[in-house]
Amino acid sequence: MSQAVLITGASGGIGQALVKAIAGKGYTVYAGVRGEAEVLAGMPGVRTVTLDVTDSDSVAAAAEQVGRDLRDQGLRAVINNAGVIVQGPLEIVPPAELRRQFEVNTYGPVFVTQAFLPLLRTGGGRVINISAATARQPVPFLAPLAGSKAALASMSTALRMELAAWDIPVVLIEPGSTATAIFDKAATAAEAALALADPGRAALYAEHLAAVAKATARRRHASTEPVVRTVTTALEARKPKRVYVVPGDARLLGLLSRLPAPLRERLISGTLGLTGVQAGKSTPSNGSLSTTRDRSR
Known part of the structure; x- marks a missing residue:
């Protein structure tokens, strides 16, 4: 069985932590x-x-590079960790940002999995996709994230059945809020989008x-340690869970998702301070929305 692992989004907070931990266990880590x-x-291994991940040509080139390096060894796992968060009122999320959300979080893992599956077959490996709790229970102003991760979860489920004949597990990891720079980046991008949106529409949500x-x-964000520990468990389990x-x-969001919809939505709105917030009084100055330049390239 191969002892080589590919991790995408390796320079981010969770990515770095995964690279360090998995390499520390003796695996050769290909850090995308x-x-x-x-x-x-200089990290050993x-x-x-x-x-x-948004560029299929770049992904294909990376698969060729890793394949040449591994020769006949193959991969133990592909960990699709790369991700972004696009947040804000869905009414004024710029089209370019919405596309970026799905290109990174949904299309990216598919492109990577397609390109690296031959190496997973050779290595008796598995696919580990980093999802999000909001895939099962969306929350207000994170609609793009929830949609992109829900789509990833659906495709992962279908892929699991498609790859059953080769005994290639497809695993979903659902982290919650984690203390990494991804949230700061998301807030900065959301503020930029809000500034460029129609002022009247933006005022509606003030x-x-x-x-x-x-x-x-x-709210306190958790450390990366629980995520790393969970991914490592999925990597090393003889028969990993779905x-x-x-x-x-x-886990809290998972429990909420089992409640009746009216109660669930009241609880979420209350937790976010939205209970009793009145509709904004402003009206759009026109029917158009400004858009930000596509930053996915």
Whole structure:
């Protein structure tokens, strides 16, 4: 059985932690990164691979590079970790940002899996996709994230059955809020999109966004350790589970998803400070929305 693993999004917070932990267990880790990743330089057992998950040509080139390096060994696992968060009122999310959300979170794992499946067959490997608790239970102002991860979950389920004949497990990991830079990046992108949106429409959500910001400021993000521990379990299990829910608020959202919809939505709205928030009084100055330049390339 192969002892080589590919991890996408390796320069991010969870990605770095996964690379360090899995390489520390003696695996050869191919760390997929879009550009330079000095933080990974010199790590024992780590080999960086240039890989933009939204570009199928880049993914194919990376698969060829890893295949040449491994020769007949193959891969123990592909860990599709690369991801972004696009947030804000769905009414004013720019088209380019919505496309970016799905290109990275949904299409990216598919492109990577397609290209690396021959190496997984050779290595007796498995696919591990990093999903999100919001895939099962969406929350307000994270609709793009929830949609992209729900689509990933659906395709993972179908792929699991498609690959059963080769005994290639397809595993979903559902983390909750984790203390990484991804949330700061998401907030910055959301503020930029809001600034470029129709001012009247943006004003409609001013009280909603203020309430959510106040509520989320009190929330503590978990460390990357529970995610790393869960992924490592899925990597090393002889028969991995279909879905692993990371301990923390991901489990809470999972429990909420089982409640009747009216009660579930009241609880979520209350937790986010939205109970009693009134509709905004402003009206759009026109029917169009400004868009941001596509940052997915």
